Amino acid sequence: DTAVSQTPKYLVTQMGNDKSIKCEQNLGHDTMYWYKQDSKKFLKIMFSYNNKELIINETVPNRFSPKSPDKAHLNLHINSLELGDSAVYFCASSLGAGSGETQYFGPGTRLLVL
Amino acid sequence: GEDVEQSLFLSVREGDSSVINCTYTDSSSTYLYWYKQEPGAGLQLLTYIFSNMDMKQDQRLTVLLNKKDKHLSLRIADTQTGDSAIYFCAETVSGGSYIPTFGRGTSLIVHP
Numbered sequence: 643d644t645a646v647s648q649t650p651k652y653l654v655t656q657m658g659n660d661k662s663i664k665c666e667q668n669l670g671h672d673t674m675y676w677y678k679q680d681s682k683k684f685l686k687i688m689f690s691y692n693n694k695e696l697i698i699n700e701t702v703p704n705r706f707s708p709k710s711p712d713k714a715h716l717n718l719h720i721n722s723l724e725l726g727d728s729a730v731y732f733c734a735s736s737l738g739a740g741s742g743e744t745q746y747f748g749p750g751t752r753l754l755v756l
Numbered sequence: 757g758e759d760v761e762q763s764l765f766l767s768v769r770e771g772d773s774s775v776i777n778c779t780y781t782d783s784s785s786t787y788l789y790w791y792k793q794e795p796g797a798g799l800q801l802l803t804y805i806f807s808n809m810d811m812k813q814d815q816r817l818t819v820l821l822n823k824k825d826k827h828l829s830l831r832i833a834d835t836q837t838g839d840s841a842i843y844f845c846a847e848t849v850s851g852g853s854y855i856p857t858f859g860r861g862t863s864l865i866v867h868p
Contacts, residue, residue: 646798675855683842685799685858698855732798740854742787742806747798 645669646748648733654754655723663718663751665733671746673739674716676708677732679750685732691716692739723755760859762845767865774832776862778845781826788821789856790830791844799844802830832864840866 646667655661667674675698676688690698694710705721716733730750736743760780768774780788786807791799805812805819805828812819818831832839842863846856 683861685844685861687855690855734798742804742848743854744801744804745799745856747791747800749796749798 646733646735646746648731648748648751650751651749652752652754654756656756657723657725659723660719660721661723661753662720663731663733663753665716665718665748667714667733667735667746667748669735669737669746671735671737672713673736673743674710674713675734675736675745676716676718677734677747679730679732681729689716689718690739697739723753725755728753728755759857760845760847762843762859762862764860765863765865767867768835770835770837770866770868772835774830774835774839774864774866776830776832776843776845776864778828778830778859779826780828780845780847782847782849783823783826784850785826785847786850787848787856788819788828789844789846790817790819790828791846791858793842793844793861795841802843835864835866837866837868840864 673692675690679685688702689708691710707719710716733748734745736745762778789804790802793799816833820829842861844861845859
């Protein structure tokens with residue numbers, strides 16, 4: 643019954659490694675997002691995809707590469723992890739891309755880079 | 757300053773009302789939202805209000821919008837320990853990105 647799911651829930655890794663976070667939604671939504679929440683709880687949009695196409699790419703280092711194999715999945719691959727990448731990463735989805743569309747969030751992936 | 761501002765903490769006694777406040781800067785806000793984040797979980801939409809409304813009530817939740825002062829509040833009646841969480845205010849603006857701009861969240865602590 644989980645609407646938006648993410649794996650893994652926790653990720654601890656060394657600096658310089660490459661890692662992926664997966665996100666799946668079973669709501670039939672067209673639009674998916676990745677957010678980063680820092681240690682002060684500040685939530686910032688990273689990417690948005692609509693119908694598998696990238697429509698928003700905020701100022702995110704190109705070490706971060708989202709991939710949407712289909713409308714129900716939006717994965718996030720991170721190369722050469724840095725200490726500053728430690729944060730909670732949230733996936734979300736909405737029915738469409740428009741103001742007023744309710745976003746449904748996943749439970750988050752807690753990434754710690756050592 | 758930030759586009760959406762909230763105080764960081766609020767402590768209330770169980771059974772009392774909680775009022776969480778938020779101010780925003782963009783007068784062309786279209787939708788204003790309240791999200792709740794429980795420990796270790798993602799954000800959950802609690803309620804939202806369209807900018808042409810002044811008030812919205814949903815069970816124990818009352819949202820008040822003062823467009824003149826660009827002030828949004830969330831009142832939780834009969835606050836319970838299960839209401840302890842971080843509450844995020846967010847807005848989307850007309851003619852801008854549809855992505856909400858979030859405040860930094862208010863940690864609500866409910867004590868017996």
